[in-house]
Amino acid sequence: MEFDLTLSIAVLERTPPTLRTLLRGLDPAWTDATEGPETWSPYAIVGHLIHGERTNWVPRAQLILAQGPSRRFTPFDRVAPFRESQSESLDDLLDEFARLRAANLTTLAGWRLTDTELALAGEHPEFGVVMLRQLLATWVVHDLGHVAQVARVMAKQYRDAVGPWRAYLPILTR
């Protein structure tokens, strides 16, 4: 499927309410659980999504749209949520994510992007030339990847509890 702005926004606007519906008020036995050392809990994942709203997607899109002398992105700090949001409740983080995402989608809509603008390029610190529409497609896939991750982290807490059914549940061994 080719990149489509309207289809992308439809997913981006659903991610905060989807995570809120899945996680709000849920016991920390689920939301603080991980897949083992050096892996993320649902709580940490929401913190990571907040960090992306603040520092990644829209700031990088702005850098591309400005087409200034340097279009090189600042590297994205993927472990920042561990430092920033340890003291807030998960419900507060879910609200914060929803607020930031709504503001970012308002900014995105305000740009009224044309196909020409969607083809403008920036410079990724590792990949080199990337187009605005690839950045926006990545925003969508990044969301969906973390929704899947939240479900997988929770599922794995019942790895032993399912007994022999484990053989039919590929999510437990992923």
Add this chain to the structure above:
Amino acid sequence: MEFDLTLSIAVLERTPPTLRTLLRGLDPAWTDATEGPETWSPYAIVGHLIHGERTNWVPRAQLILAQGPSRRFTPFDRVAPFRESQSESLDDLLDEFARLRAANLTTLAGWRLTDTELALAGEHPEFGVVMLRQLLATWVVHDLGHVAQVARVMAKQYRDAVGPWRAYLPILTR
């Protein structure tokens, strides 16, 4: 984590609204998409979840609780949704799933299950002896596996659109 009935119900009651929040009103470009031949779309996955509510979890639990002469489960038909629900809209299927799940959770709560009952056994056609609490844990993990699958199927529609970012998005190659 050991099986816990209250923690399990908290997840089971969240699955229908989570899928509804993610999928309701979404374009068929997302909801009819698959991962390739012989794989399921989000639409088919919701159909499969409905079929499980009707024929799998609660009927099998009832068979175990009855402790009659045969405790052998009827095999679960995992491709049934392809035959049953082709003509309904996804929004109708989401409503139907929510209705059936709510009824099944009312039934489950009405049993007021004790630890002794949770340890009662049934006979799985392939695995042999399985306990009620393993069946209920599997219900939870099965839900979460399909939530992750819906997100993954959607993400893969942008496999090419993300360009070089594909290297950072493991969900695209799962």
